[in-house]
Amino acid sequence: MASDSASMNSSFDMQITPSQRAQAAWEIANTGRITMYQFKVALGVLVGIAVISFIGRIFIRVFTRRRLYMDDGFLIFAFACLCGGTFILYERIQFIYLEFAVLRMDPIAFPIAMEQMDGLFEQSKWQLSYLVLLWTTVFAVKWCYFAFFHPFLRAMSKGFNIYYKFSIWFTVISWLFIVIGEQLITCPYVGVASGKCFPKLPASHAALLVTFWAAPILDALTDLMVISIPIVILRQSRMRSLTKIGLGCFLCLSAFMLSCSIIRAAATYYNGVLDYPWQVFWVHAEGSIGVTMGSITVYRSTLIGSNEVSNSLRAYIAKITRSFRGNKGSSRSTDDSSSPEKLEKESQVQTSRFKLPRIPSATLSGVRTLFGGTTRTKTTAMYTDDTEVDVNEVDYHAFLKAPLAAPKTAAEATATSVLVKEQVEYAGGLACFMLAMTGHQVLLHHRAIGSGRIED
Structure with missing residues (x-):
C-alpha cells in the first residue's frame, strides 16, 4: 500500500508544475470567510493582549496581595492551555485550510492533499489536542468567574446558593461533553484509521446535527449563567443605580465570550460546506478574550476599589521610581510619605478646606456591607460599630481579609x-x-x- 501511495504521489508530482503548486497553495490559504493571513494576524493580536493583561494581573496579585487565590489558579490554568493551543495551531494551520479545501471539493486541493497524506492523517491527533486545549481555556475562565464570586454567597439566599452549585456542575458536564463526547460521536478514530470518517462520517445525520449545535448552545448557556450571578448579587445591594450599572458592566465581562459563541454559530456554513477555519478561529478568539476579560476584572478592584491595595501599589511604584532616579537623599525623604501606612491614614482622614472633619459618607449602602464585610480601624472602632464603606469599594479579597466585628461586652463598653x-x-x-x-x-x-x- 505504501508503494501505491508513493506511485500516486509521484504521478501527481509529474502532473503539477511548481507554479501550479504555488497557485494551489495560495488558493487554499485564501479560501473561506477568513484567510490564513488574517487568521494569523487577528489571532496573534488577541493572544498578545491576553498575555499582557494576564501578566499585569499576576504582577498586581504578587506585589500587592503577596499571594494568589483560587480564581488566579483557574486563570493560570486557562492561560497555560491557551499558550499550548496557540503553539499547536500555528504549527498545523495549513492542514486546517487544506482539509477545508478538500471538503469543498476544490480540484486543485486534491494533488496537494495526496502529497501531504501522512500529514493529514496525523492532523486528526493534533486536531483533538488543540480543540481540547482551546475548549478547556474557555471553560477554565468560566470557573475563574465562579471562584471570584464564591465569597459573596455568605449573605445570599439558600436558593441562590443552590443555583450557584448547579451552574458549576452544569459547566463541568458541558465541558466534558464538548471535549470528549462530541469527538467520540463525530469520528472516534485518529491517525490512519481516521480515513474511515471520510468522505462520510459514521454517525447518523440526526446525531451529527444534535452534536454540532450542542457545543454553541451549551457554551452560550454557561456564559449566561456566569453573567447572571453578579447581576443577582448587585440587584440585592443598596447602591445607586448608576453605580450598579458600572459594576455590572465590569463584572459581566464574560458577555464578550457569549458574543464570540453567537458569531461562531451564526456563520456555520460557507457555500454549503462547514467553514472549519471560521469555527476554529472563534473558539480560539473566545479563549483569548476570556483570559483578557478574566484578567481585567481584578484591575478595577485593585486600582480603584480598596484603598489598601491601591496604596500598596502606589508605594511600590514610588519605590521603583526612586530607585530608578538613584537619588538617595530624595529617596530617604519620600519613603515615609509614600509608605502604605501614611497613604492609608491620609485616605481615611478626610478634611474640608476649613480643616474640619467632613460629614461621613453613607454606611450600609454598598456591596461590601451587604456581605458583612468591615474596614474597621483603630481610629473608627471607638466611635461606631458600623463600617464606613465607599460604594465603589468592591474587593472581595479585602473582604476576606477583614476581621469580623465581635459584639462588645459590658466590661469592654465601660472601659x-x-x-x-x-x-x-x-x-x-x-x-x-x-x-x-x-x-x-x-x-x-x-x-x-x-x-x-x-x-x-
Whole structure:
C-alpha cells in the first residue's frame, strides 16, 4: 500500500508544475470567510493582549496581595492551555485550510492533499489536542468567574446558593461533553484509521446535527449563567443605580465570550460546506478574550476599589521610581510619605478646606456591607460599630481579609467610656468674649464619665 501511495504521489508530482503548486497553495490559504493571513494576524493580536493583561494581573496579585487565590489558579490554568493551543495551531494551520479545501471539493486541493497524506492523517491527533486545549481555556475562565464570586454567597439566599452549585456542575458536564463526547460521536478514530470518517462520517445525520449545535448552545448557556450571578448579587445591594450599572458592566465581562459563541454559530456554513477555519478561529478568539476579560476584572478592584491595595501599589511604584532616579537623599525623604501606612491614614482622614472633619459618607449602602464585610480601624472602632464603606469599594479579597466585628461586652463598653476624658472648654456667650479680651480664662468643671468625680 505504501508503494501505491508513493506511485500516486509521484504521478501527481509529474502532473503539477511548481507554479501550479504555488497557485494551489495560495488558493487554499485564501479560501473561506477568513484567510490564513488574517487568521494569523487577528489571532496573534488577541493572544498578545491576553498575555499582557494576564501578566499585569499576576504582577498586581504578587506585589500587592503577596499571594494568589483560587480564581488566579483557574486563570493560570486557562492561560497555560491557551499558550499550548496557540503553539499547536500555528504549527498545523495549513492542514486546517487544506482539509477545508478538500471538503469543498476544490480540484486543485486534491494533488496537494495526496502529497501531504501522512500529514493529514496525523492532523486528526493534533486536531483533538488543540480543540481540547482551546475548549478547556474557555471553560477554565468560566470557573475563574465562579471562584471570584464564591465569597459573596455568605449573605445570599439558600436558593441562590443552590443555583450557584448547579451552574458549576452544569459547566463541568458541558465541558466534558464538548471535549470528549462530541469527538467520540463525530469520528472516534485518529491517525490512519481516521480515513474511515471520510468522505462520510459514521454517525447518523440526526446525531451529527444534535452534536454540532450542542457545543454553541451549551457554551452560550454557561456564559449566561456566569453573567447572571453578579447581576443577582448587585440587584440585592443598596447602591445607586448608576453605580450598579458600572459594576455590572465590569463584572459581566464574560458577555464578550457569549458574543464570540453567537458569531461562531451564526456563520456555520460557507457555500454549503462547514467553514472549519471560521469555527476554529472563534473558539480560539473566545479563549483569548476570556483570559483578557478574566484578567481585567481584578484591575478595577485593585486600582480603584480598596484603598489598601491601591496604596500598596502606589508605594511600590514610588519605590521603583526612586530607585530608578538613584537619588538617595530624595529617596530617604519620600519613603515615609509614600509608605502604605501614611497613604492609608491620609485616605481615611478626610478634611474640608476649613480643616474640619467632613460629614461621613453613607454606611450600609454598598456591596461590601451587604456581605458583612468591615474596614474597621483603630481610629473608627471607638466611635461606631458600623463600617464606613465607599460604594465603589468592591474587593472581595479585602473582604476576606477583614476581621469580623465581635459584639462588645459590658466590661469592654465601660472601659471604652472611661477613655473619653473631660475636655477643657471656655464659657460661652458674651461673657466668654469679654473675659478673653481681658486675658482671663474660665474653666468649666465636669464630672468624669464613669467615676463621677470632678476633675480640672
